Amino acid sequence: MTMDDIRPRIPAQPVRFLDRLRLHIRESGLAYTTERTYIHWVRRFIYFHQKRHPQEMGAAEVEHFLTHLAQQRDCSVSTQRIALNALVYLYTRFLDVALDNLTFSQARIPRRLPVVYSRNEVSAILSHLQGVSRLQVQLLYGAGLRSAELLSLRIKDIDFGSNNIFVRGGKGNKDRTTMLPQSLVPELKRQIQRVQVLHAQDLADGFGAVYLPDALERKYPNAAREIAWQYLFPASKISRDPRAGVARRHHLHPSALAKRIRHAVRAAGIHKPARAHAFRHSFATHLLEAGYDLRTIQELLGHTDITTTEIYTHVVNRGGKGVLSPVDRMQPPDGIAEPVVAYGMAI
Missing domain, CATH: 1.10.150.130 (Tyrosine recombinase, N-terminal domain)
Incomplete structure (x- = not known):
């Protein structure tokens, strides 16, 4: 990659x-x-x-x-x-x-306005994903991560003790923490075990030194080979570092994740754009629908300006800002049964 x-x-x-x-x-x-x-x-x-x-x-x-x-x-x-x-x-x-x-x-x-999947749509998409791909999408949706933030996670960034995910160098080169979904803890631990096995094999093959930013590599010369610094979602192949010129295992490429999401959205029969970022939008929208305040959501998303977070107030599922449509107040005439709707068509 x-x-x-x-x-x-x-x-x-x-x-x-x-x-x-x-x-x-x-x-x-x-x-x-x-x-x-x-x-x-x-x-x-x-x-x-x-x-x-x-x-x-x-x-x-x-x-x-x-x-x-x-x-x-x-x-x-x-x-x-x-x-x-x-x-x-x-x-x-x-x-x-x-x-x-x-x-x-x-x-x-x-x-x-952002693309937002409903809870049922998220469930349908996840039903067409398996293994690591499913876990990745669950983290996008469950923690409000950007695709680049997800793929840049190191094993040390998953803190089971404090139930936090540490996002390093996110948008704007800022660090933040977001929630660690408890339902994902068992699968995350299994993923870390898989990375440990892969890393041990890389070390045996003469590789195993992961990319670190220059300052960290100079400060901690042995850290690149430690399991804590390995990517949570490593690539399937060894590739050449364009900066150092050495062969090493990087994280999964965003295009691979995007491809799997696109296939899952299509398989689920959802007629919305298939975007990894839509799960982050869905995370924020569903938290807002659940009654969480904008400031809390702003911190979880890492937005500098709350006006960026406020865009989600335009897409929450509140039935047209809490207003009941007049057509929904209509009663069918006596003796006429309401049509049964299946797959979006009246039959």
Whole structure:
């Protein structure tokens, strides 16, 4: 499997512009997902302006690019905002060039409501999953994890004593804790036993040193071979680390999990997008329906701003915000039986 969530190595004194930008982002302590996103949009910005150097451009070119995204590319509000954030970082923090009073056409495609599965739909999807795949989806739904957070879990991050799951370096490069579903404890312990057996075999074969971020690898040189640092969901094959150039076992690739979820959703006959992130949305929505307050859900999800969590108030199952539809108050005429509904069709 490709280790595409490991930062590639760059020279200590980079010469290329994008490498120097990468180094600045890393020294600023931003997450690798942010680094990849910013590099992507800066590269698109450069190519849009026929490969002109950013130092030769400024606010006018930024406005032109953002307007192009809104008018010609029909991008969403969130996409345009991400591009804006990348270019603001490029100019104000990296090049030390002010971008005051930017004027550009605002994107008009609004942020969409999240995809949420009902409890019955989650049960139906799980019925078409087995073994490790089932456990992974149960954790997505039961702990509100993002796909990347789930796959990055190490054995040490499962704390059976405090009933917590420790999420390290989540979105925004933040750590947090979330709940450990008690019903999953037996299967999680079995999964750890499977990893122990696999790790012992890797050590016997001359492998077994898992990837660690640079600082940790220097501080704890023996940790990479310890069972505590092994991934909870390891990949099926050994692959080459693009940073260190050594062969090692990484975690399962997100595409493998996404494929299994897609097959399960289709097999369950559910006509909603098959997305791993939908289980996190379902986790938040169902907690809100159960009466838990937004602040608690915000902490479990790791949202910095509670307005991000508030979007789930728009999708809770409260019968149209607690209002009973007039058609539901209607009584069928005397002598006319109500139709029996099977598989969505009246018969």
